[in-house]
Amino acid sequence: MAQPGGRGPAAAEDSDTAEANWRSAGDRIQVLLDATATGGPAARERAELLIAELTDLYGAGMHRMLAIAASSDPSLIDRFAQDDLVASLMLVHDLHPYGVERRIEHALDGVRPYLGSHGGDVTLLDVVDGVDGAVARLALAGSCKSCPSSAVTLELTVEDAVRAAAPEITSIEVVAVDSDSSPNVIPVESLMSRVHTRDSPGAAWHAVPDISDLVSGEVGGFLVAGMTVLACRVGDELFAYRDRCGNCSQSLAGAVLHRRMGAKIGEAVLRCPQCHTHFDAVHAGACLDDAGADVHLDPLPLLVRDGVLSLAVLAEPSGVG
Numbered sequence: 001m002a003q004p005g006g007r008g009p010a011a012a013e014d015s016d017t018a019e020a021n022w023r024s025a026g027d028r029i030q031v032l033l034d035a036t037a038t039g040g041p042a043a044r045e046r047a048e049l050l051i052a053e054l055t056d057l058y059g060a061g062m063h064r065m066l067a068i069a070a071s072s073d074p075s076l077i078d079r080f081a082q083d084d085l086v087a088s089l090m091l092v093h094d095l096h097p098y099g100v101e102r103r104i105e106h107a108l109d110g111v112r113p114y115l116g117s118h119g120g121d122v123t124l125l126d127v128v129d130g131v132d133g134a135v136a137r138l139a140l141a142g143s144c145k146s147c148p149s150s151a152v153t154l155e156l157t158v159e160d161a162v163r164a165a166a167p168e169i170t171s172i173e174v175v176a177v178d179s180d181s182s183p184n185v186i187p188v189e190s191l192m193s194r195v196h197t198r199d200s201p202g203a204a205w206h207a208v209p210d211i212s213d214l215v216s217g218e219v220g221g222f223l224v225a226g227m228t229v230l231a232c233r234v235g236d237e238l239f240a241y242r243d244r245c246g247n248c249s250q251s252l253a254g255a256v257l258h259r260r261m262g263a264k265i266g267e268a269v270l271r272c273p274q275c276h277t278h279f280d281a282v283h284a285g286a287c288l289d290d291a292g293a294d295v296h297l298d299p300l301p302l303l304v305r306d307g308v309l310s311l312a313v314l315a316e317p318s319g320v321g
Contacts, residue, residue: 059093066095084164091167100166101127104136107165111157113237114303122158125175133170136162140174157301160205205310211238211302212309217257219270225313229300232257234268234282240311241270241285242298248275257281270297 029051036047069076077097080086090096096103104124115122125137138158162169206225214220214233221243222229228243230252243251254273268281269288277295278288285297301312 055092058089059095062089062093063095066090088164100134100168103165104162104169107161108138108158111161111303114157114301127166127169130171134166134168135171135173136166136169137173137175138162157303160303160305205305205312207308208240208302208311209309211240211311214238217268219255219257221253224311227313229311229313230255230270231302232268232270232281237282238302238309239281240300240302242300244298245272245274245277246279246285246287246296246298247277248272250274 033044033047033051037044066077066080069080080090081097087096098106101124104127108122108124112121121141123139123141125139128135128137159172162172204225208222208224208229208231211220211222211229211231214231216233216235219230219232222231228251229240230243231238231240233239234257241252243253245252250272251274252270252272255270257268257270259267259269270279270281270285271277272279279297280286280288284299287295289295303310
């Protein structure tokens, strides 16, 4: 097992950090804006007016640049829309070429591989008008709704994708396709509430470019936000788990991937070096032995966000069975 945080050159990490740096620009601007309040209401008002003027200026510039690009090569608009940074600015200025449903569909395509690793899928049913604004109606299929980390999967992957692609969405309605119960309406602002609680300091997405260096069949240990994470690559897919056996609660240091006799290609098993319990590395860390449904690894969402591989670190396991 590789040493935590021991993979990848510093230069590559700096490059990935710079690539993702723009995402936090809004937070930095807000901090600076709040700081102007120490100068009194007048200083705060002047700062807000300055930001508004600058925003209008580069918005007008973007409008002209897109118009010029579209007249010379219409395909450039599609390329701009595929870039996370450019697309986010296009959204701010109402210049995005795609409607809300197409943007959400594209965002969900990005999280489907992760949902698939949990035996589930998500589909956009439609976008309707709600009391407080636009409502995205989604359908969860398969076993995703009952998987040990389904709540985390929903809050961190689906919410993150929909909110980034369609900021005009005010709530998400989740429907279990094989359930007769009423849909569960979840306000966007509360989807992350359990993750970002005061009892869970530091729970958030963290860039982990080092994990992408794993080759197929390799298992590595990484230190992320003070927590040791076990990551592995099976074929082209990456999976991450809290470094703790679901049976004996010991570290999985030294675990390797192997395939059981007769198993399909693409399936992989992690065996605890301590108690020898077997876990499905591809399907949410489910236990493959007769140890009970409560015995499983704690999967951690691992997604490419803004071009950088990122992992969601929670202070405590979801505990959802």
